[in-house]
Amino acid sequence: MGDLLSGPTSPRARLRELLAGPGPLVAPGAYDALSARLVEQAGFDVVYMTGFGTTASLIGRPDVGLLSGAEMVDNARRIAAAVDVPVIADADTGYGNAVTVLRTVREYEQAGVAGLHLEDQVHPKKCGHMSGKEVIPAGEMVGKIQAAVAARRDPDLLLIARTDAAAVEGLDSAIARAGAYAAAGADVLFVEAPTSEDDIARVAGELAGVAPLVFNWAEGGRTPPIPLARIAELGFSLVLFPIGTLLAATAGIRSLLATLRADGTPAAAMPELPTFDGFTDLIGLPEVRDLEARFAGP
Known part of the structure:
Protein backbone atom coordinates (compact mmCIF):
# COMPACT_ATOMS: atom_id res chain seq x y z
CA MET A 1 0.00 0.00 0.00
CA GLY A 2 1.08 3.65 -0.30
CA ASP A 3 3.51 3.92 2.62
CA LEU A 4 4.49 7.40 3.76
CA LEU A 5 8.19 6.87 3.00
CA SER A 6 8.16 4.52 0.03
CA GLY A 7 6.57 3.90 -3.30
CA PRO A 8 7.13 2.27 -6.68
CA THR A 9 9.71 3.78 -8.99
CA SER A 10 7.44 3.82 -12.04
CA PRO A 11 3.75 2.94 -11.79
CA ARG A 12 3.36 4.09 -15.41
CA ALA A 13 5.88 1.60 -16.73
CA ARG A 14 4.25 -1.04 -14.53
CA LEU A 15 0.83 -0.29 -16.02
CA ARG A 16 2.16 -0.77 -19.53
CA GLU A 17 3.72 -4.09 -18.50
CA LEU A 18 0.43 -5.24 -17.02
CA LEU A 19 -1.51 -4.29 -20.15
CA ALA A 20 0.91 -6.33 -22.25
CA GLY A 21 0.20 -9.41 -20.11
CA PRO A 22 -1.66 -12.51 -21.28
CA GLY A 23 -5.11 -11.77 -19.84
CA PRO A 24 -7.31 -8.72 -19.35
CA LEU A 25 -6.20 -6.39 -16.57
CA VAL A 26 -9.00 -5.96 -14.01
CA ALA A 27 -9.38 -2.46 -12.56
CA PRO A 28 -11.96 -2.02 -9.78
CA GLY A 29 -13.27 1.48 -9.25
CA ALA A 30 -12.29 3.69 -6.34
CA TYR A 31 -14.00 6.95 -5.46
CA ASP A 32 -11.64 8.10 -2.69
CA ALA A 33 -8.33 7.23 -1.04
CA LEU A 34 -9.87 4.71 1.36
CA SER A 35 -11.64 2.72 -1.34
CA ALA A 36 -8.40 2.80 -3.38
CA ARG A 37 -6.48 1.28 -0.48
CA LEU A 38 -9.11 -1.42 -0.14
CA VAL A 39 -8.78 -2.25 -3.85
CA GLU A 40 -5.02 -2.56 -3.47
CA GLN A 41 -5.30 -4.62 -0.26
CA ALA A 42 -7.68 -7.00 -2.05
CA GLY A 43 -4.81 -7.88 -4.38
CA PHE A 44 -5.67 -5.99 -7.54
CA ASP A 45 -2.83 -4.63 -9.65
CA VAL A 46 -4.46 -1.36 -10.68
CA VAL A 47 -7.01 1.13 -9.34
CA TYR A 48 -9.51 2.98 -11.51
CA MET A 49 -10.64 6.41 -10.29
CA THR A 50 -14.29 6.62 -11.28
CA GLY A 51 -15.74 9.97 -12.25
CA PHE A 52 -19.23 8.75 -11.39
CA GLY A 53 -18.09 7.74 -7.92
CA THR A 54 -15.98 10.85 -7.44
CA THR A 55 -18.99 13.05 -8.16
CA ALA A 56 -21.28 11.03 -5.91
CA SER A 57 -18.82 10.97 -3.01
CA LEU A 58 -17.66 14.59 -3.20
CA ILE A 59 -20.95 16.39 -3.78
CA GLY A 60 -23.63 13.69 -3.55
CA ARG A 61 -24.83 14.37 -7.09
CA PRO A 62 -25.05 12.44 -10.39
CA ASP A 63 -22.26 12.34 -12.96
CA VAL A 64 -23.51 15.08 -15.30
CA GLY A 65 -20.44 17.31 -15.52
CA LEU A 66 -20.90 19.13 -12.21
CA LEU A 67 -17.31 18.69 -11.00
CA SER A 68 -14.49 20.90 -12.24
CA GLY A 69 -11.20 19.60 -13.55
CA ALA A 70 -9.49 20.89 -10.41
CA GLU A 71 -11.79 18.82 -8.18
CA MET A 72 -11.17 15.70 -10.25
CA VAL A 73 -7.40 16.22 -10.26
CA ASP A 74 -7.43 16.75 -6.51
CA ASN A 75 -9.17 13.42 -5.98
CA ALA A 76 -6.77 11.71 -8.39
CA ARG A 77 -3.83 13.10 -6.43
CA ARG A 78 -5.14 11.76 -3.13
CA ILE A 79 -5.87 8.34 -4.61
CA ALA A 80 -2.47 8.06 -6.32
CA ALA A 81 -0.74 9.01 -3.06
CA ALA A 82 -2.66 6.39 -1.09
CA VAL A 83 -1.57 3.33 -3.09
CA ASP A 84 1.53 1.88 -4.72
CA VAL A 85 -0.28 0.26 -7.65
CA PRO A 86 -0.93 2.25 -10.85
CA VAL A 87 -3.99 4.49 -10.95
CA ILE A 88 -6.05 5.09 -14.10
CA ALA A 89 -8.23 8.19 -13.78
CA ASP A 90 -11.32 9.47 -15.51
CA ALA A 91 -10.53 12.87 -17.04
CA ASP A 92 -13.97 13.36 -18.61
CA THR A 93 -13.81 15.61 -21.68
CA GLY A 94 -10.60 17.32 -20.62
CA TYR A 95 -12.86 20.14 -19.31
CA GLY A 96 -12.93 22.24 -22.45
CA ASN A 97 -11.23 22.43 -25.83
CA ALA A 98 -7.86 21.15 -27.06
CA VAL A 99 -5.97 23.95 -25.29
CA THR A 100 -7.73 23.06 -22.03
CA VAL A 101 -6.70 19.43 -22.57
CA LEU A 102 -3.05 20.53 -22.52
CA ARG A 103 -3.43 21.74 -18.95
CA THR A 104 -5.65 18.83 -17.92
CA VAL A 105 -3.07 16.25 -18.98
CA ARG A 106 -0.26 18.14 -17.25
CA GLU A 107 -2.31 18.39 -14.05
CA TYR A 108 -3.24 14.71 -14.02
CA GLU A 109 0.35 13.74 -14.76
CA GLN A 110 1.60 15.89 -11.88
CA ALA A 111 -1.04 14.27 -9.66
CA GLY A 112 0.74 10.95 -10.14
CA VAL A 113 -1.72 8.91 -12.20
CA ALA A 114 -0.39 6.21 -14.51
CA GLY A 115 -3.12 6.68 -17.11
CA LEU A 116 -6.21 8.72 -17.91
CA HIS A 117 -9.08 8.66 -20.34
CA LEU A 118 -10.59 11.48 -22.36
CA GLU A 119 -13.99 11.24 -24.03
CA ASP A 120 -15.62 12.86 -27.04
CA GLN A 121 -18.78 14.10 -25.35
CA VAL A 122 -19.90 17.71 -25.41
CA HIS A 123 -18.85 19.50 -22.22
CA PRO A 124 -20.49 19.32 -19.69
CA LYS A 125 -20.76 15.57 -20.14
CA LYS A 126 -23.02 12.84 -18.75
CA CYS A 127 -22.25 9.39 -17.42
CA GLY A 128 -21.68 7.10 -20.38
CA HIS A 129 -24.63 4.91 -19.41
CA MET A 130 -27.14 7.75 -19.15
CA SER A 131 -29.43 8.96 -21.94
CA GLY A 132 -29.20 12.39 -23.52
CA LYS A 133 -25.49 12.38 -24.41
CA GLU A 134 -24.05 14.52 -27.19
CA VAL A 135 -20.68 14.17 -28.91
CA ILE A 136 -18.35 16.70 -30.47
CA PRO A 137 -17.23 16.34 -34.10
CA ALA A 138 -14.68 13.57 -34.59
CA GLY A 139 -12.14 16.02 -35.98
CA GLU A 140 -12.34 18.14 -32.85
CA MET A 141 -11.67 15.08 -30.69
CA VAL A 142 -8.71 14.14 -32.88
CA GLY A 143 -7.25 17.56 -32.07
CA LYS A 144 -7.83 16.96 -28.36
CA ILE A 145 -6.03 13.61 -28.50
CA GLN A 146 -3.14 15.23 -30.35
CA ALA A 147 -3.00 17.90 -27.67
CA ALA A 148 -2.94 15.24 -24.96
CA VAL A 149 -0.03 13.46 -26.64
CA ALA A 150 1.87 16.74 -26.95
CA ALA A 151 1.18 17.69 -23.32
CA ARG A 152 2.49 14.61 -21.55
CA ARG A 153 6.05 14.83 -20.28
CA ASP A 154 6.38 11.16 -19.38
CA PRO A 155 5.96 9.01 -22.50
CA ASP A 156 4.79 6.16 -20.27
CA LEU A 157 1.68 8.10 -19.21
CA LEU A 158 -1.13 6.03 -20.74
CA LEU A 159 -3.63 7.99 -22.84
CA ILE A 160 -6.99 6.29 -23.34
CA ALA A 161 -9.40 7.69 -25.92
CA ARG A 162 -13.06 7.04 -25.17
CA THR A 163 -15.90 7.50 -27.62
CA ASP A 164 -19.53 7.80 -26.56
CA ALA A 165 -20.75 7.93 -30.15
CA ALA A 166 -22.41 4.49 -30.17
CA ALA A 167 -25.47 5.84 -28.34
CA VAL A 168 -25.61 9.02 -30.46
CA GLU A 169 -24.45 8.17 -33.99
CA GLY A 170 -24.42 4.36 -33.97
CA LEU A 171 -21.78 1.69 -33.56
CA ASP A 172 -20.24 2.18 -37.02
CA SER A 173 -19.45 5.78 -36.15
CA ALA A 174 -18.05 4.81 -32.75
CA ILE A 175 -15.69 2.26 -34.30
CA ALA A 176 -14.58 4.73 -36.97
CA ARG A 177 -13.97 7.40 -34.35
CA ALA A 178 -11.93 4.99 -32.25
CA GLY A 179 -9.71 4.21 -35.22
CA ALA A 180 -9.17 7.91 -35.86
CA TYR A 181 -8.27 8.49 -32.21
CA ALA A 182 -5.68 5.71 -32.39
CA ALA A 183 -4.18 7.34 -35.47
CA ALA A 184 -4.02 10.62 -33.51
CA GLY A 185 -1.83 8.95 -30.88
CA ALA A 186 -4.12 7.35 -28.29
CA ASP A 187 -2.50 4.35 -26.61
CA VAL A 188 -5.73 2.53 -25.72
CA LEU A 189 -9.28 2.68 -27.14
CA PHE A 190 -12.53 2.72 -25.17
CA VAL A 191 -15.85 2.35 -27.00
CA GLU A 192 -18.41 3.17 -24.32
CA ALA A 193 -21.75 1.44 -23.74
CA PRO A 194 -22.29 -1.14 -26.49
CA THR A 195 -25.72 -2.58 -25.74
CA SER A 196 -25.48 -6.20 -26.92
CA GLU A 197 -22.93 -8.99 -26.94
CA ASP A 198 -22.92 -8.85 -30.74
CA ASP A 199 -21.95 -5.17 -30.58
CA ILE A 200 -19.23 -5.94 -28.05
CA ALA A 201 -17.86 -8.61 -30.40
CA ARG A 202 -17.96 -6.17 -33.33
CA VAL A 203 -15.96 -3.59 -31.38
CA ALA A 204 -13.38 -6.21 -30.46
CA GLY A 205 -13.22 -7.70 -33.96
CA GLU A 206 -13.02 -4.48 -35.95
CA LEU A 207 -10.52 -2.78 -33.65
CA ALA A 208 -8.33 -5.84 -33.09
CA GLY A 209 -4.72 -4.91 -33.71
CA VAL A 210 -5.44 -1.18 -33.84
CA ALA A 211 -4.76 -0.60 -30.12
CA PRO A 212 -5.47 -2.32 -26.80
CA LEU A 213 -9.16 -2.12 -25.89
CA VAL A 214 -11.12 -1.22 -22.74
CA PHE A 215 -14.28 -3.02 -21.66
CA ASN A 216 -16.39 -1.06 -19.19
CA TRP A 217 -18.30 -3.57 -17.03
CA ALA A 218 -20.48 -0.80 -15.63
CA GLU A 219 -22.47 -2.36 -12.79
CA GLY A 220 -26.13 -1.99 -13.71
CA GLY A 221 -25.33 -0.04 -16.88
CA ARG A 222 -26.40 -0.54 -20.49
CA THR A 223 -23.66 -2.97 -21.51
CA PRO A 224 -24.46 -6.68 -20.95
CA PRO A 225 -22.58 -8.11 -17.93
CA ILE A 226 -20.67 -10.81 -19.81
CA PRO A 227 -18.24 -13.15 -18.00
CA LEU A 228 -14.57 -12.24 -17.70
CA ALA A 229 -13.62 -15.36 -19.66
CA ARG A 230 -15.68 -14.11 -22.63
CA ILE A 231 -14.11 -10.65 -22.35
CA ALA A 232 -10.68 -12.30 -22.47
CA GLU A 233 -11.70 -14.45 -25.44
CA LEU A 234 -12.74 -11.32 -27.34
CA GLY A 235 -9.33 -9.79 -26.72
CA PHE A 236 -10.01 -6.83 -24.42
CA SER A 237 -6.91 -5.71 -22.52
CA LEU A 238 -8.44 -3.70 -19.66
CA VAL A 239 -11.71 -4.28 -17.79
CA LEU A 240 -13.16 -1.55 -15.59
CA PHE A 241 -15.57 -2.34 -12.74
CA PRO A 242 -16.25 1.32 -11.98
CA ILE A 243 -18.96 1.63 -9.34
CA GLY A 244 -19.29 -1.67 -7.47
CA THR A 245 -17.33 -0.34 -4.50
CA LEU A 246 -19.54 2.75 -4.36
CA LEU A 247 -22.74 0.71 -4.52
CA ALA A 248 -21.45 -1.67 -1.84
CA ALA A 249 -20.52 1.21 0.44
CA THR A 250 -23.96 2.76 -0.07
CA ALA A 251 -25.68 -0.51 0.81
CA GLY A 252 -23.51 -0.96 3.90
CA ILE A 253 -24.11 2.56 5.18
CA ARG A 254 -27.86 2.26 4.59
CA SER A 255 -27.94 -1.01 6.54
CA LEU A 256 -26.04 0.47 9.48
Whole structure:
Protein backbone atom coordinates (compact mmCIF):
# COMPACT_ATOMS: atom_id res chain seq x y z
CA MET A 1 0.00 0.00 0.00
CA GLY A 2 1.08 3.65 -0.30
CA ASP A 3 3.51 3.92 2.62
CA LEU A 4 4.49 7.40 3.76
CA LEU A 5 8.19 6.87 3.00
CA SER A 6 8.16 4.52 0.03
CA GLY A 7 6.57 3.90 -3.30
CA PRO A 8 7.13 2.27 -6.68
CA THR A 9 9.71 3.78 -8.99
CA SER A 10 7.44 3.82 -12.04
CA PRO A 11 3.75 2.94 -11.79
CA ARG A 12 3.36 4.09 -15.41
CA ALA A 13 5.88 1.60 -16.73
CA ARG A 14 4.25 -1.04 -14.53
CA LEU A 15 0.83 -0.29 -16.02
CA ARG A 16 2.16 -0.77 -19.53
CA GLU A 17 3.72 -4.09 -18.50
CA LEU A 18 0.43 -5.24 -17.02
CA LEU A 19 -1.51 -4.29 -20.15
CA ALA A 20 0.91 -6.33 -22.25
CA GLY A 21 0.20 -9.41 -20.11
CA PRO A 22 -1.66 -12.51 -21.28
CA GLY A 23 -5.11 -11.77 -19.84
CA PRO A 24 -7.31 -8.72 -19.35
CA LEU A 25 -6.20 -6.39 -16.57
CA VAL A 26 -9.00 -5.96 -14.01
CA ALA A 27 -9.38 -2.46 -12.56
CA PRO A 28 -11.96 -2.02 -9.78
CA GLY A 29 -13.27 1.48 -9.25
CA ALA A 30 -12.29 3.69 -6.34
CA TYR A 31 -14.00 6.95 -5.46
CA ASP A 32 -11.64 8.10 -2.69
CA ALA A 33 -8.33 7.23 -1.04
CA LEU A 34 -9.87 4.71 1.36
CA SER A 35 -11.64 2.72 -1.34
CA ALA A 36 -8.40 2.80 -3.38
CA ARG A 37 -6.48 1.28 -0.48
CA LEU A 38 -9.11 -1.42 -0.14
CA VAL A 39 -8.78 -2.25 -3.85
CA GLU A 40 -5.02 -2.56 -3.47
CA GLN A 41 -5.30 -4.62 -0.26
CA ALA A 42 -7.68 -7.00 -2.05
CA GLY A 43 -4.81 -7.88 -4.38
CA PHE A 44 -5.67 -5.99 -7.54
CA ASP A 45 -2.83 -4.63 -9.65
CA VAL A 46 -4.46 -1.36 -10.68
CA VAL A 47 -7.01 1.13 -9.34
CA TYR A 48 -9.51 2.98 -11.51
CA MET A 49 -10.64 6.41 -10.29
CA THR A 50 -14.29 6.62 -11.28
CA GLY A 51 -15.74 9.97 -12.25
CA PHE A 52 -19.23 8.75 -11.39
CA GLY A 53 -18.09 7.74 -7.92
CA THR A 54 -15.98 10.85 -7.44
CA THR A 55 -18.99 13.05 -8.16
CA ALA A 56 -21.28 11.03 -5.91
CA SER A 57 -18.82 10.97 -3.01
CA LEU A 58 -17.66 14.59 -3.20
CA ILE A 59 -20.95 16.39 -3.78
CA GLY A 60 -23.63 13.69 -3.55
CA ARG A 61 -24.83 14.37 -7.09
CA PRO A 62 -25.05 12.44 -10.39
CA ASP A 63 -22.26 12.34 -12.96
CA VAL A 64 -23.51 15.08 -15.30
CA GLY A 65 -20.44 17.31 -15.52
CA LEU A 66 -20.90 19.13 -12.21
CA LEU A 67 -17.31 18.69 -11.00
CA SER A 68 -14.49 20.90 -12.24
CA GLY A 69 -11.20 19.60 -13.55
CA ALA A 70 -9.49 20.89 -10.41
CA GLU A 71 -11.79 18.82 -8.18
CA MET A 72 -11.17 15.70 -10.25
CA VAL A 73 -7.40 16.22 -10.26
CA ASP A 74 -7.43 16.75 -6.51
CA ASN A 75 -9.17 13.42 -5.98
CA ALA A 76 -6.77 11.71 -8.39
CA ARG A 77 -3.83 13.10 -6.43
CA ARG A 78 -5.14 11.76 -3.13
CA ILE A 79 -5.87 8.34 -4.61
CA ALA A 80 -2.47 8.06 -6.32
CA ALA A 81 -0.74 9.01 -3.06
CA ALA A 82 -2.66 6.39 -1.09
CA VAL A 83 -1.57 3.33 -3.09
CA ASP A 84 1.53 1.88 -4.72
CA VAL A 85 -0.28 0.26 -7.65
CA PRO A 86 -0.93 2.25 -10.85
CA VAL A 87 -3.99 4.49 -10.95
CA ILE A 88 -6.05 5.09 -14.10
CA ALA A 89 -8.23 8.19 -13.78
CA ASP A 90 -11.32 9.47 -15.51
CA ALA A 91 -10.53 12.87 -17.04
CA ASP A 92 -13.97 13.36 -18.61
CA THR A 93 -13.81 15.61 -21.68
CA GLY A 94 -10.60 17.32 -20.62
CA TYR A 95 -12.86 20.14 -19.31
CA GLY A 96 -12.93 22.24 -22.45
CA ASN A 97 -11.23 22.43 -25.83
CA ALA A 98 -7.86 21.15 -27.06
CA VAL A 99 -5.97 23.95 -25.29
CA THR A 100 -7.73 23.06 -22.03
CA VAL A 101 -6.70 19.43 -22.57
CA LEU A 102 -3.05 20.53 -22.52
CA ARG A 103 -3.43 21.74 -18.95
CA THR A 104 -5.65 18.83 -17.92
CA VAL A 105 -3.07 16.25 -18.98
CA ARG A 106 -0.26 18.14 -17.25
CA GLU A 107 -2.31 18.39 -14.05
CA TYR A 108 -3.24 14.71 -14.02
CA GLU A 109 0.35 13.74 -14.76
CA GLN A 110 1.60 15.89 -11.88
CA ALA A 111 -1.04 14.27 -9.66
CA GLY A 112 0.74 10.95 -10.14
CA VAL A 113 -1.72 8.91 -12.20
CA ALA A 114 -0.39 6.21 -14.51
CA GLY A 115 -3.12 6.68 -17.11
CA LEU A 116 -6.21 8.72 -17.91
CA HIS A 117 -9.08 8.66 -20.34
CA LEU A 118 -10.59 11.48 -22.36
CA GLU A 119 -13.99 11.24 -24.03
CA ASP A 120 -15.62 12.86 -27.04
CA GLN A 121 -18.78 14.10 -25.35
CA VAL A 122 -19.90 17.71 -25.41
CA HIS A 123 -18.85 19.50 -22.22
CA PRO A 124 -20.49 19.32 -19.69
CA LYS A 125 -20.76 15.57 -20.14
CA LYS A 126 -23.02 12.84 -18.75
CA CYS A 127 -22.25 9.39 -17.42
CA GLY A 128 -21.68 7.10 -20.38
CA HIS A 129 -24.63 4.91 -19.41
CA MET A 130 -27.14 7.75 -19.15
CA SER A 131 -29.43 8.96 -21.94
CA GLY A 132 -29.20 12.39 -23.52
CA LYS A 133 -25.49 12.38 -24.41
CA GLU A 134 -24.05 14.52 -27.19
CA VAL A 135 -20.68 14.17 -28.91
CA ILE A 136 -18.35 16.70 -30.47
CA PRO A 137 -17.23 16.34 -34.10
CA ALA A 138 -14.68 13.57 -34.59
CA GLY A 139 -12.14 16.02 -35.98
CA GLU A 140 -12.34 18.14 -32.85
CA MET A 141 -11.67 15.08 -30.69
CA VAL A 142 -8.71 14.14 -32.88
CA GLY A 143 -7.25 17.56 -32.07
CA LYS A 144 -7.83 16.96 -28.36
CA ILE A 145 -6.03 13.61 -28.50
CA GLN A 146 -3.14 15.23 -30.35
CA ALA A 147 -3.00 17.90 -27.67
CA ALA A 148 -2.94 15.24 -24.96
CA VAL A 149 -0.03 13.46 -26.64
CA ALA A 150 1.87 16.74 -26.95
CA ALA A 151 1.18 17.69 -23.32
CA ARG A 152 2.49 14.61 -21.55
CA ARG A 153 6.05 14.83 -20.28
CA ASP A 154 6.38 11.16 -19.38
CA PRO A 155 5.96 9.01 -22.50
CA ASP A 156 4.79 6.16 -20.27
CA LEU A 157 1.68 8.10 -19.21
CA LEU A 158 -1.13 6.03 -20.74
CA LEU A 159 -3.63 7.99 -22.84
CA ILE A 160 -6.99 6.29 -23.34
CA ALA A 161 -9.40 7.69 -25.92
CA ARG A 162 -13.06 7.04 -25.17
CA THR A 163 -15.90 7.50 -27.62
CA ASP A 164 -19.53 7.80 -26.56
CA ALA A 165 -20.75 7.93 -30.15
CA ALA A 166 -22.41 4.49 -30.17
CA ALA A 167 -25.47 5.84 -28.34
CA VAL A 168 -25.61 9.02 -30.46
CA GLU A 169 -24.45 8.17 -33.99
CA GLY A 170 -24.42 4.36 -33.97
CA LEU A 171 -21.78 1.69 -33.56
CA ASP A 172 -20.24 2.18 -37.02
CA SER A 173 -19.45 5.78 -36.15
CA ALA A 174 -18.05 4.81 -32.75
CA ILE A 175 -15.69 2.26 -34.30
CA ALA A 176 -14.58 4.73 -36.97
CA ARG A 177 -13.97 7.40 -34.35
CA ALA A 178 -11.93 4.99 -32.25
CA GLY A 179 -9.71 4.21 -35.22
CA ALA A 180 -9.17 7.91 -35.86
CA TYR A 181 -8.27 8.49 -32.21
CA ALA A 182 -5.68 5.71 -32.39
CA ALA A 183 -4.18 7.34 -35.47
CA ALA A 184 -4.02 10.62 -33.51
CA GLY A 185 -1.83 8.95 -30.88
CA ALA A 186 -4.12 7.35 -28.29
CA ASP A 187 -2.50 4.35 -26.61
CA VAL A 188 -5.73 2.53 -25.72
CA LEU A 189 -9.28 2.68 -27.14
CA PHE A 190 -12.53 2.72 -25.17
CA VAL A 191 -15.85 2.35 -27.00
CA GLU A 192 -18.41 3.17 -24.32
CA ALA A 193 -21.75 1.44 -23.74
CA PRO A 194 -22.29 -1.14 -26.49
CA THR A 195 -25.72 -2.58 -25.74
CA SER A 196 -25.48 -6.20 -26.92
CA GLU A 197 -22.93 -8.99 -26.94
CA ASP A 198 -22.92 -8.85 -30.74
CA ASP A 199 -21.95 -5.17 -30.58
CA ILE A 200 -19.23 -5.94 -28.05
CA ALA A 201 -17.86 -8.61 -30.40
CA ARG A 202 -17.96 -6.17 -33.33
CA VAL A 203 -15.96 -3.59 -31.38
CA ALA A 204 -13.38 -6.21 -30.46
CA GLY A 205 -13.22 -7.70 -33.96
CA GLU A 206 -13.02 -4.48 -35.95
CA LEU A 207 -10.52 -2.78 -33.65
CA ALA A 208 -8.33 -5.84 -33.09
CA GLY A 209 -4.72 -4.91 -33.71
CA VAL A 210 -5.44 -1.18 -33.84
CA ALA A 211 -4.76 -0.60 -30.12
CA PRO A 212 -5.47 -2.32 -26.80
CA LEU A 213 -9.16 -2.12 -25.89
CA VAL A 214 -11.12 -1.22 -22.74
CA PHE A 215 -14.28 -3.02 -21.66
CA ASN A 216 -16.39 -1.06 -19.19
CA TRP A 217 -18.30 -3.57 -17.03
CA ALA A 218 -20.48 -0.80 -15.63
CA GLU A 219 -22.47 -2.36 -12.79
CA GLY A 220 -26.13 -1.99 -13.71
CA GLY A 221 -25.33 -0.04 -16.88
CA ARG A 222 -26.40 -0.54 -20.49
CA THR A 223 -23.66 -2.97 -21.51
CA PRO A 224 -24.46 -6.68 -20.95
CA PRO A 225 -22.58 -8.11 -17.93
CA ILE A 226 -20.67 -10.81 -19.81
CA PRO A 227 -18.24 -13.15 -18.00
CA LEU A 228 -14.57 -12.24 -17.70
CA ALA A 229 -13.62 -15.36 -19.66
CA ARG A 230 -15.68 -14.11 -22.63
CA ILE A 231 -14.11 -10.65 -22.35
CA ALA A 232 -10.68 -12.30 -22.47
CA GLU A 233 -11.70 -14.45 -25.44
CA LEU A 234 -12.74 -11.32 -27.34
CA GLY A 235 -9.33 -9.79 -26.72
CA PHE A 236 -10.01 -6.83 -24.42
CA SER A 237 -6.91 -5.71 -22.52
CA LEU A 238 -8.44 -3.70 -19.66
CA VAL A 239 -11.71 -4.28 -17.79
CA LEU A 240 -13.16 -1.55 -15.59
CA PHE A 241 -15.57 -2.34 -12.74
CA PRO A 242 -16.25 1.32 -11.98
CA ILE A 243 -18.96 1.63 -9.34
CA GLY A 244 -19.29 -1.67 -7.47
CA THR A 245 -17.33 -0.34 -4.50
CA LEU A 246 -19.54 2.75 -4.36
CA LEU A 247 -22.74 0.71 -4.52
CA ALA A 248 -21.45 -1.67 -1.84
CA ALA A 249 -20.52 1.21 0.44
CA THR A 250 -23.96 2.76 -0.07
CA ALA A 251 -25.68 -0.51 0.81
CA GLY A 252 -23.51 -0.96 3.90
CA ILE A 253 -24.11 2.56 5.18
CA ARG A 254 -27.86 2.26 4.59
CA SER A 255 -27.94 -1.01 6.54
CA LEU A 256 -26.04 0.47 9.48
CA LEU A 257 -28.27 3.55 9.58
CA ALA A 258 -31.40 1.42 9.46
CA THR A 259 -30.17 -0.51 12.50
CA LEU A 260 -29.30 2.70 14.33
CA ARG A 261 -32.68 4.20 13.50
CA ALA A 262 -34.59 1.11 14.60
CA ASP A 263 -32.59 0.20 17.73
CA GLY A 264 -31.21 3.50 18.93
CA THR A 265 -27.63 2.17 18.78
CA PRO A 266 -25.59 0.34 16.09
CA ALA A 267 -24.81 -2.57 18.46
CA ALA A 268 -26.65 -5.21 16.40
CA ALA A 269 -24.66 -4.26 13.30
CA MET A 270 -21.23 -4.20 14.96
CA PRO A 271 -20.38 -7.91 14.45
CA GLU A 272 -20.45 -7.34 10.67
CA LEU A 273 -18.12 -4.33 10.83
CA PRO A 274 -14.34 -4.06 11.16
CA THR A 275 -13.18 -3.50 14.71
CA PHE A 276 -11.79 -0.09 15.64
CA ASP A 277 -8.28 -1.51 16.00
CA GLY A 278 -8.60 -3.53 12.81
CA PHE A 279 -9.68 -0.46 10.88
CA THR A 280 -6.85 1.72 12.19
CA ASP A 281 -4.40 -1.02 11.21
CA LEU A 282 -5.97 -1.13 7.74
CA ILE A 283 -5.40 2.59 7.17
CA GLY A 284 -1.80 2.52 8.33
CA LEU A 285 -1.60 3.29 12.04
CA PRO A 286 1.23 0.76 12.64
CA GLU A 287 3.36 2.60 10.09
CA VAL A 288 2.68 5.89 11.85
CA ARG A 289 3.69 4.38 15.19
CA ASP A 290 6.95 3.13 13.64
CA LEU A 291 7.68 6.55 12.17
CA GLU A 292 6.94 8.26 15.48
CA ALA A 293 9.49 5.99 17.15
CA ARG A 294 12.01 6.48 14.35
CA PHE A 295 11.85 10.26 14.42
CA ALA A 296 11.34 10.76 18.16
CA GLY A 297 14.84 12.19 18.49
CA PRO A 298 17.47 11.39 21.10
